[in-house]
Amino acid sequence: MxxxxxxxxxxxxxxxxxxxxxxxxxxxxxxxxxxxxxxxxxxxxxxxxxxxxxxxxxxxxxxxxxxxxxxxxxxxxxxxxxxxxxxDDGPQWNSVRHQSVKRREGETSGEIALLLYGPKGELRGALLDNGVSLRMPHEVAENLGAYLEIGKWVQAWGHAVNSRFGQTLDVTEIAQ
Missing domain, CATH: 2.40.50.140 (Nucleic acid-binding proteins)
Incomplete structure (x- = not known):
């Protein structure tokens, strides 16, 4: 950019x-x-x-x-x-990510409040009413179109990340 x-x-x-x-x-x-x-x-x-x-x-x-x-x-x-x-002047040539987050097995459930997209408009998941964001690769999200609709209740399992800034679940399974 x-x-x-x-x-x-x-x-x-x-x-x-x-x-x-x-x-x-x-x-x-x-x-x-x-x-x-x-x-x-x-x-x-x-x-x-x-x-x-x-x-x-x-x-x-x-x-x-x-x-x-x-x-x-x-x-x-x-x-x-x-x-x-x-x-956004782009990443610095010498920028190195030193992310040390603990991922753990997790699950969550809730109503879909908002769909989440990548920078080019590709569907990447959803934000639940409990504040947890469900994330998945674009190809998976597109195939789960029937599950990812605003107002639908879902339960999801995967790898959870929690920080003082928020919570996300890298989804491995999802159900309605």
Missing amino acids: HSIDPVCLAEIRGRVARFLLNPDGEIDGFILVNRRARQVHVQPHLGRKLTRRVAVGDSVSVRGVKPRDVEVIDMVLITSKGGRQLV
């Missing part, structure tokens, strides 16, 4: 409702609420910087790319209420 001038992109504003974790425990987005909830995708290399500038409950503005037909914004620029900005 580093080649895109964020000033030319549409801007949305809202309040950060929760952060989203990928199956490796890295922050890869958040839920932005104004009139409705919307997913903002953030490249994982920005996760730590994001949480130093923005907290749950903060009002922010986001500029990014919106894929067709889905409610997700791939963030290029975020501005906090205090005017602090974070621009």
